[in-house]
Amino acid sequence: MTRVLGMDKRILVYLVGGVMSAATDIGLMQALLAAGVQVYLATSLGFAGGLLFNYAFHARVTFKSAAGVGSFARYLCVVAGNYLLTLGFVALSLALVGNPLVGKVLSLPVIAAIGFVLSKRWIYR
Numbered sequence: 001m002t003r004v005l006g007m008d009k010r011i012l013v014y015l016v017g018g019v020m021s022a023a024t025d026i027g028l029m030q031a032l033l034a035a036g037v038q039v040y041l042a043t044s045l046g047f048a049g050g051l052l053f054n055y056a057f058h059a060r061v062t063f064k065s066a067a068g069v070g071s072f073a074r075y076l077c078v079v080a081g082n083y084l085l086t087l088g089f090v091a092l093s094l095a096l097v098g099n100p101l102v103g104k105v106l107s108l109p110v111i112a113a114i115g116f117v118l119s120k121r122w123i124y125r
Helices: 009-034 039-062 069-097 100-123
Strands: none
Touching: 009 039, 009 100, 039 069, 039 100, 069 100
């Protein structure tokens, strides 16, 4: 395992992959909207594109693992769990400070950390 500034180098690669996945999601959504696709379909297809890019990037680049049905199923379980956790952060934030964005932003590093650890130890093993 290569280390950079005392950290597993894969953490940096993982974060770059996350940014690229978000760009894929948003870029695809915007392209579809520009092509006249209905907003919810464009949003869903963008999300799916980002999700598939994220899985493939981390399988091939971050963790150098063969993509497969089992690892993809585990990936979807983590995505579902992180989604529920995000909803919890948003609900708590809404209840405590009346602002859902605070919860969403605060959830991001937690979700990234959980995603990295579970990817390394369970998804792409």
